[in-house]
Structures are given as C-alpha cells and as structure tokens.
Amino acid sequence: MQLSYIIWLFFGILISYNIKLYIDSQVQYEIKIDGDSISMNLLGKSIGNHGLEMACKQLQDYINVSKLEINFQLNGLTHIQTLLLTISRFKNLKELNLQLGNNPIQNTTASNVQALLIQLQNLESLYLGLDGLFTHQGRVQIIKSISEMKKVHTLQISLINTDLGDDKIDMLLSLAQMRQLKSLELILMGCSLTASSTKSLQTLLYKLPKLDNLVLNLYGNKIRQDGIDDLSAGLYHQRQVKGLEIELYFNNITSNGTETLMSVTGQMINLTKLHIGLEFNYIEDQGAKHIAQALTNLQNLNDLSINVASKNFGFLGYESILLAIEKIPYLNSLKLIIGVNKCGPRGADLLKKVLFKHDKLKTLILDYTENYIGDAGASFIGEGLLSQRKLEFLKLNLNFNSITDRGALDIVKSIHTLKHQPKHIDLRLSQNKISDRASKEILRYISNITQGIELFEFELLGTALTNATRDDLISTYRNLKNFEFIVDTIPPSYWDEQ
Ligand SMILES: *[C@@H]1O[C@H](CO)[C@@H](O)[C@H](O)[C@H]1NC(C)=O
Numbered sequence: 092m093q094l095s096y097i098i099w100l101f102f103g104i105l106i107s108y109n110i111k112l113y114i115d116s117q118v119q120y121e122i123k124i125d126g127d128s129i130s131m132n133l134l135g136k137s138i139g140n141h142g143l144e145m146a147c148k149q150l151q152d153y154i155n156v157s158k159l160e161i162n163f164q165l166n167g168l169t170h171i172q173t174l175l176l177t178i179s180r181f182k183n184l185k186e187l188n189l190q191l192g193n194n195p196i197q198n199t200t201a202s203n204v205q206a207l208l209i210q211l212q213n214l215e216s217l218y219l220g221l222d223g224l225f226t227h228q229g230r231v232q233i234i235k236s237i238s239e240m241k242k243v244h245t246l247q248i249s250l251i252n253t254d255l256g257d258d259k260i261d262m263l264l265s266l267a268q269m270r271q272l273k274s275l276e277l278i279l280m281g282c283s284l285t286a287s288s289t290k291s292l293q294t295l296l297y298k299l300p301k302l303d304n305l306v307l308n309l310y311g312n313k314i315r316q317d318g319i320d321d322l323s324a325g326l327y328h329q330r331q332v333k334g335l336e337i338e339l340y341f342n343n344i345t346s347n348g349t350e351t352l353m354s355v356t357g358q359m360i361n362l363t364k365l366h367i368g369l370e371f372n373y374i375e376d377q378g379a380k381h382i383a384q385a386l387t388n389l390q391n392l393n394d395l396s397i398n399v400a401s402k403n404f405g406f407l408g409y410e411s412i413l414l415a416i417e418k419i420p421y422l423n424s425l426k427l428i429i430g431v432n433k434c435g436p437r438g439a440d441l442l443k444k445v446l447f448k449h450d451k452l453k454t455l456i457l458d459y460t461e462n463y464i465g466d467a468g469a470s471f472i473g474e475g476l477l478s479q480r481k482l483e484f485l486k487l488n489l490n491f492n493s494i495t496d497r498g499a500l501d502i503v504k505s506i507h508t509l510k511h512q513p514k515h516i517d518l519r520l521s522q523n524k525i526s527d528r529a530s531k532e533i534l535r536y537i538s539n540i541t542q543g544i545e546l547f548e549f550e551l552l553g554t555a556l557t558n559a560t561r562d563d564l565i566s567t568y569r570n571l572k573n574f575e576f577i578v579d580t581i582p583p584s585y586w587d588e589q
C-alpha cells in the first residue's frame with residue numbers, strides 16, 4: 092500500500108480579508124490520498140465558507156476518486172453548494188462518507204443534498220452525517236432520495252440530536268425499499284425517541300430486507316420497557332444478522348427489558364460480532380444473567396463488546412457474564428466496560444481465567460474504573476495479560492481502584508514482558524495510590540517499550556506525587572517518541588479526606 096500524505100498549509104494573502112482568515116482559523120488541510128481513495132478530516136477546524144471553497148479547489152482535480160471520506164463537522168459553514176457540486180462530478184464514486192453535522196447550513200440546502208444523491212447512481216456505500224441539520228421536511232426529502240439509490244448496500248445515517256419524537260421517525264420507513272441493503276447503521280443519539288417511535292423502528296426492522304449487519308445507536312433516548320418490547324419484536328425479524336451493535340446507554344432499561352432484548356439476541360446464532368451497550372440503565376444482577384444466558388447460545392462470536400457499567404449491578408451479575416464469556420469457543424476481540432461495579436479482586440481473578448482461555452485476542456479493551464480491585468486485582472489482571480499471544484491493541488483503564496506501588500508495577504511489568512508486543516497500548520492508572528519512587532520506575536518500564544510500538548498512551552492523574560517528581564517525569568519523557576503521557580498531582584490533604 093502506497094500512502095502519500097500531502098499537507099496544504101494556507102497562509103494568508105496580504106489582503107485584509109485573508110489575513111483575518113488565517114489568524115482566525117489557522118486552517119490546515121490534510122488530504123490523504125491512497126490510489127483512488129481520498130480522505131480529508133477537518134472536524135472542528137472552523138474553516139468557514141472561504142476555507143471550504145479552498146478545500147473544494149483541491150478536491151476537484153481528483154475526478155476519478157472512487158472512495159471519498161470528508162469530515163466537515165463543526166466548521167461554521169453556511170454555504171456548501173460548491174462542495175456538493177464538486178462531489179457530484181465524481182462519477183466513479185462507489186463509497187462516500189460525508190459528515191456535515193453541526194454547521195449553520197441553510198435549511199434550503201437540503202434540496203441540494205437531495206440533488207447530489209440523485210446524481211451518485213454508482214454509489215454502493217453511503218455514510219451520511221446530518222447531525223442537527225435542516226428541517227424535518229428537508230430530512231424527509233433526503234431520506235427519500237437515499238431510499239431510491241439502487242446500488243447502495245451499505246448505509247449509515249447519523250442524526251444525532253435531531254428531534255425524531257412522535258411520528259417524525261417514520262421518515263426512515265422509506266429505507267425499507269432498499270431491497271439490496273446488507274448493512275444498516277442508524278445513529279439516533281438524543282433523538283427524543285419514546286414508546287411510539289420504537290413502534291416505527293419495529294416496523295422498519297420488519298420491512299427491511301434480511302440484513303447481515305445492523306447497528307442501532309439509541310444512546311440517550313427515553314426507551315423503557317414497552318420500547319424494548321417493540322425493538323425486540325423488530326429484531327426478531329433480523330435474527331439472521333452476523334453483526335449486531337445495539338447502544339442503549341442512558342435509557343431506562345431494567346432487568347425485565349434486558350431479558351426481552353437478550354432473549355431475541357440469544358436466537359441470533361450466526362452472530363460473529365455483538366456489541367451491546369447497556370451502561371447507565373437499571374439492569375441489575377438479574378439483567379446480567381440474561382446477557383450471560385444469551386451468550387451461551389452465541390458460539391460463533393469472535394468480536395464481543397459488553398458495556399454494563401452502572402451502579403446497581405453487583406458481583407453475581409458480573410460473575411455470570413464472565414463465566415459465559417469463558418465458554419465462548421474463540422474470540423479475537425473483547426471489550427468489557429464494567430466500571431463502577433464493585434467486582435473486587437475476586438472479579439479480577441475471574442477475568443484472569445477468561446484471559447487464559449481467550450489467549451489469542453487481537454484487541455483487548457478493559458474498563459474497570461472504580462471496581463475496588465486493589466493490588467491483588469491488578470496482579471491478577473497482569474497475569475492474565477501475560478497469557479496473550481497475539482495482542483495488537485490493548486486498552487486498560489484501572490482508574491480509581493486503590494492500587495498502590497505493588498499492583499501498579501505488576502501491571503506495568505506484565506505489559507513490559509508481553510511476548511507479542513501490541514502496536515498500540517493505552518494504560519490509565521489515575522486516582523490510585525502510587526508513590527514518587529514507583530511512578531519513576533513505571534515510567535522507566537514504559538519508556539523501554541515505546542521504541543518497539545506505534546503508540547503508548549499513559550494517564551496518571553490525581554496522584555499524590557510531589558510536584559518535583561511530576562516535573563521531573565514531564566521533562567524526562569516529554570519528547571519521548573511514540574509516547575503520550577499526562578500526569579498531575581493533587582495535594583496530599585485530598586488523601587486524608589478519602
Ligand atoms: C481519469 O481517468 C481517465 C480514464 O481512465 C483518464 O484518462 C484520466 O487521465 C484520469 N484523470 C485523472 C485526473 O486522473
């Protein structure tokens with residue numbers, strides 16, 4: 092793969108307007124070109140309309156582009172017609188990822204977006220981000236155009252913070268016309284979805300063709316028992332899916348809701364990928380047992396992510412989930428977000444056994460924030476890590492776990508000793524009780540690994556280090572390659588209050 096990076100820096104031309112532009116926005120365009128694929132990420136760079144015009148001038152030369160990824164979210168744009176026109180000339184485009192959300196774009200532009208979609212008749216994959224854009228009527232028109240795209244088999248629509256309450260969500264029903272669709276992702280975070288909206292989702296899932304991959308991000312809505320019932324009834328019609336991601340963070344789902352949802356999930360026996368997000372709900376131990384029950388049916392899984400961090404979920408629920416994971420035949424990706432659950436050293440010991448069983452993980456993400464695992468727990472997790480033989484990506488969050496020098500060093504020494512060093516490691520040991528001496532030793536171990544990997548991220552915040560040690564660590568490791576490090580201190584009096 093030949094990847095060329097071209098970086099354009101725009102310096103102001105010496106007329107007042109442009110000088111102002113440069114000073115205001117420091118626009119830096121980075122376009123990545125790889126064959127016929129182009130990617131440009133300007134998220135939150137405040138480039139404004141003028142900056143966008145410049146970006147379009149750069150883009151228009153790549154007339155043969157087949158894959159285009161552009162992120163212009165949060166850029167203060169009001170007029171995007173030129174951009175849409177530029178894209179409409181790319182007749183070979185097969186994959187388009189266009190993120191326009193959170194710009195003050197005029198509402199009338201919805202019809203230009205619609206016109207663009209009508210012209211892109213060769214498109215096979217579309218990822219469209221319209222967060223907080225247009226009026227309901229405008230969005231209805233855009234969705235209608237999407238549903239008429241004959242070749243699109245992979246579709247993602249993001250409508251974060253868009254009011255889809257009551258029957259407004261019905262606009263998505265037209266997507267059911269897309270008989271060729273294989274993968275659908277709906278990002279409907281904070282869309283005021285209530286009981287009546289989940290009825291529409293149920294209808295949509297019922298009418299859609301049989302999908303291979305389904306992602307429903309329903310973060311921060313008002314989905315309760317009846318909502319879960321509707322959703323589960325809809326999912327029942329899609330139980331052939333191979334990939335399912337369902338994000339229900341911050342709704343109002345109880346153990347009974349979890350039971351309904353997981354009884355359908357447990358019938359999706361061909362799932363290879365399951366991501367389930369139930370953080371900040373009320374699932375309790377009983378709900379966790381329903382998750383475990385479903386997992387025992389899903390013997391084809393290789394990519395599992397479970398997020399059940401919540402205060403009212405105890406050891407028994409945790410234990411049932413981990414025992415079920417241990418019984419899955421083979422996993423290459425495991426993500427467990429089980430913070431704030433008091434799983435303790437016993438829970439860490441259980442995790443160690445799971446890691447012994449699944450010793451060929453490529454990706455391991457563990458968020459055990461505030462789980463009272465202590466030094467013994469940290470040592471168990473360290474031993475579990477040592478079993479890993481193929482790890483490429485490791486993220487370990489052990490913040491707020493009463494870990495002292497011994498536990499912290501055990502973890503770091505284990506990572507240092509890994510036979511197969513991951514390319515990317517993210518370790519967080521903030522808000523623990525680590526001394527000046529141990530923190531220096533930890534940094535020595537870490538710095539010894541950084542040469543061999545792409546990136547090591549290390550967070551050590553809220554510690555009782557002296558300022559001198561903090562300053563020493565910062566000056567010693569600030570310029571270390573492949574290393575991102577944040578450290579700070581808190582006054583020792585803070586610890587007396589704990
Ligand atoms: C685009 O493709 C056509 C036909 O393959 C070729 O003639 C032309 O030079 C290409 N244009 C660019 C800018 O690469």
Ligand SMILES: *[C@@H]1O[C@H](CO)[C@@H](O)[C@H](O)[C@H]1NC(C)=O
Nearest residue numbers: 195196197198224225226227
């Ligand atoms: C678009 O319409 C919505 C709803 O009518 C309105 O709140 C919003 O301010 C309009 N946006 C612009 C950029 O005019």
Ligand SMILES: *[C@@H]1O[C@H](CO)[C@@H](O)[C@H](O)[C@H]1NC(C)=O
Nearest residue numbers: 329330331332358359360361
């Ligand atoms: C799972 O796959 C098998 C073999 O392809 C198929 O016969 C079966 O119907 C599928 N099960 C479901 C629930 O889709």
Ligand SMILES: *[C@@H]1O[C@H](CO)[C@@H](O)[C@H](O)[C@H]1NC(C)=O
Nearest residue numbers: 313315316317342343344345
């Ligand atoms: C959660 O749902 C129950 C009914 O299932 C309701 O009584 C309760 O008030 C809801 N809680 C919140 C925070 O919405």
Ligand SMILES: *[C@@H]1O[C@H](CO)[C@@H](O)[C@H](O)[C@H]1NC(C)=O
Nearest residue numbers: 316344345346347348350373
């Ligand atoms: C959960 O379901 C059980 C039996 O199915 C029922 O007795 C109980 O009242 C339900 N709890 C809630 C909170 O709805």
Ligand SMILES: *[C@@H]1O[C@H](CO)[C@@H](O)[C@H](O)[C@H]1NC(C)=O
Nearest residue numbers: 507532535536537538539540
């Ligand atoms: C750093 O790693 C090398 C081998 O890769 C080892 O010989 C050396 O002892 C290590 N240093 C520390 C401080 O761990």
Ligand SMILES: *[C@@H]1O[C@H](CO)[C@@H](O)[C@H](O)[C@H]1NC(C)=O
Nearest residue numbers: 557558559561579580581582
């Ligand atoms: C340590 O540094 C912090 C923040 O940099 C500062 O507020 C604090 O006063 C310093 N403490 C001492 C004892 O110098």
